[in-house]
Amino acid sequence: xxxxxxxxxxxxxxRAMYHQLADTYRAKxxxxxxxxxDRLPTEQELGEEFNITRGTVRDGLKVLVNExxxxxxxxxxxxxxxxxxxxxxxxAEWRKQPASPEMDRWMEDQTVLxxxxxxxxxxxxxxxxxxxxxxxxxxxxxxxxARRRIRYIDDEPFNxxxxxxxxxxxxxxxxxxxxxxxxxTNQALADLGYEQVRxxxxxxxxxxxxxxxxxxxxxxxxxxxxxxxxxFTIDDKPVRCTVNVLIGSKHVMxxxxxxxxxxxxx
Amino acid sequence: xxxxxxxxxxxxxxRAMYHQLADTYRAKxxxxxxxxxDRLPTEQELGEEFNITRGTVRDGLKVLVNExxxxxxxxxxxxxxxxxxxxxxxxAEWRKQPASPEMDRWMEDQTVLxxxxxxxxxxxxxxxxxxxxxxxxxxxxxxxxARRRIRYIDDEPFNxxxxxxxxxxxxxxxxxxxxxxxxxTNQALADLGYEQVRxxxxxxxxxxxxxxxxxxxxxxxxxxxxxxxxxFTIDDKPVRCTVNVLIGSKHVMxxxxxxxxxxxxx
Numbered sequence: 001x002x003x004x005x006x007x008x009x010x011x012x013x014x015r016a017m018y019h020q021l022a023d024t025y026r027a028k029x030x031x032x033x034x035x036x037x038d039r040l041p042t043e044q045e046l047g048e049e050f051n052i053t054r055g056t057v058r059d060g061l062k063v064l065v066n067e068x069x070x071x072x073x074x075x076x077x078x079x080x081x082x083x084x085x086x087x088x089x090x091x092a093e094w095r096k097q098p099a100s101p102e103m104d105r106w107m108e109d110q111t112v113l114x115x116x117x118x119x120x121x122x123x124x125x126x127x128x129x130x131x132x133x134x135x136x137x138x139x140x141x142x143x144x145x146a147r148r149r150i151r152y153i154d155d156e157p158f159n160x161x162x163x164x165x166x167x168x169x170x171x172x173x174x175x176x177x178x179x180x181x182x183x184x185t186n187q188a189l190a191d192l193g194y195e196q197v198r199x200x201x202x203x204x205x206x207x208x209x210x211x212x213x214x215x216x217x218x219x220x221x222x223x224x225x226x227x228x229x230x231x232f233t234i235d236d237k238p239v240r241c242t243v244n245v246l247i248g249s250k251h252v253m254x255x256x257x258x259x260x261x262x263x264x265x266x
Numbered sequence: 267x268x269x270x271x272x273x274x275x276x277x278x279x280x281r282a283m284y285h286q287l288a289d290t291y292r293a294k295x296x297x298x299x300x301x302x303x304d305r306l307p308t309e310q311e312l313g314e315e316f317n318i319t320r321g322t323v324r325d326g327l328k329v330l331v332n333e334x335x336x337x338x339x340x341x342x343x344x345x346x347x348x349x350x351x352x353x354x355x356x357x358a359e360w361r362k363q364p365a366s367p368e369m370d371r372w373m374e375d376q377t378v379l380x381x382x383x384x385x386x387x388x389x390x391x392x393x394x395x396x397x398x399x400x401x402x403x404x405x406x407x408x409x410x411x412a413r414r415r416i417r418y419i420d421d422e423p424f425n426x427x428x429x430x431x432x433x434x435x436x437x438x439x440x441x442x443x444x445x446x447x448x449x450x451t452n453q454a455l456a457d458l459g460y461e462q463v464r465x466x467x468x469x470x471x472x473x474x475x476x477x478x479x480x481x482x483x484x485x486x487x488x489x490x491x492x493x494x495x496x497x498f499t500i501d502d503k504p505v506r507c508t509v510n511v512l513i514g515s516k517h518v519m520x521x522x523x524x525x526x527x528x529x530x531x532x
Binding site: 032067094200204225248252 | 292293296333356462463464465466467468471472473475477487489490512515517521522523524525
């Protein structure tokens with residue numbers, strides 16, 4: 001026990017030192033004091049700046065690499081990652097054009113030049129996760145179809161998109177095929193008689209679960225945005241629960257709203 | 267250099283071990299295999315489960331304490347933190363009642379019994395942060411009023427709420443007073459002739475900046491939700507940019523939307 005304690009203290013202070021480097025440079029990047037494409041000081045310069053060994057410098061830089069904020073380009077050094085923010089606009093599911101000219105312009109900024117998207121789809125029939133069962137109003141013993149998608153950009157995992165449906169509702173339908181449905185699963189569900197006319201979006205930030213780390217090939221220290229959508233029919237029946245897991249450093253979610261004339265709001 | 271390298275490797279593997287414990291138990295908590303109020307195994311049991319020293323067990327548990335997932339209650343042990351999720355519904359700024367009965371019900375679940383909210387407000391006049399200048403369409407040399415609020419629940423920091431306004435627009439007004447404005451700053455801004463009729467919400471997940479760690483008294487490993495709101499007048503003039511920083515483990519953001527009859531959507 002005495003030895004365990006000593007080790008903990010030694011580790012905690014080395015941890016503090018490399019976190020200090022990571023915190024300082026994360027702040028410079030997020031506030032854009034260092035801009036996309038800028039080169040960071042060399043390992044030696046950073047060692048002198050924080051009075052730490054090169055090993056500890058590398059630990060600190062690794063935190064920022066894992067968070068997707070910097071990219072190593074040896075032997076030239078470390079660079080602030082070019083912005084590759086992807087905008088996620090849940091409202092676009094039903095309205096393709098943004099209502100706001102500013103949103104239009106912000107989204108245009110995301111010029112995805114020459115990047116190749118791809119996806120992998122798998123389908124499982126499982127007992128529902130607790131939160132999904134609650135959202136879909138399922139009972140003990142009910143099964144769900146989990147339609148899981150990993151989206152890649154240039155072969156790098158980008159986000160997870162898992163949709164859950166009551167198995168009773170969709171059995172025998174094409175939604176169970178682990179292939180892309182060109183007209184979209186929402187339309188396929190509508191064709192079965194379950195058109196969605198409203199939805200609730202829930203958004204959380206947390207550290208990824210081991211399974212997510214694995215599927216997204218994440219390094220430690222990289223939080224995710226969890227976006228859960230529950231879709232309802234005109235009869236208020238919840239027919240779909242989608243859980244999107246977005247790499248924090250690569251996504252911004254956008255919503256727009258306006259005050260209608262009568263005081264009601266969209 | 268040789269020594270730095272050795273130290274890095276030793277540290278990396280201890281780090282891996284305590285992260286494994288944190289990852290495993292985070293997954294159990296998030297999936298609700300362990301429910302709010304449940305007791306975790308003892309330090310000794312966890313040491314045996316992962317074959318690690320008690321010091322390393324404590325490091326792993328500390329990660330979960332810092333993330334707000336478990337609470338230490340010595341000598342009884344560690345417990346899954348009772349849910350104290352706060353729901354943030356940006357649309358409520360203009361529409362008090364949710365449109366969806368489900369959202370109403372989910373929000374009721376958050377029974378905040380006997381908790382005492384408080385806040386601290388400060389006001390600064392500063393050159394705008396880059397992202398704020400961009401959102402508000404400001405020019406080089408323009409100043410903004412930063413109205414910063416820390417919200418507390420039972421004296422624990424809960425979230426940050428910083429609103430930025432062009433200094434030219436609001437100088438001489440009560441918005442510069444570092445005190446609460448009972449009718450709300452949006453109404454105060456409307457009274458100056460700048461009523462907001464639409465807004466864009468941007469939501470990101472990232473690790474907190476040093477200043478945020480400090481203001482929110484966060485431990486390491488606790489990601490934040492960053493919610494940025496830009497409010498526009500009827501003439502499309504951006505008049506307010508608010509940056510809310512929400513502790514990830516304590517907040518869920520909620521949005522609702524519905525498909526209108528003609529195919530347009532709110």
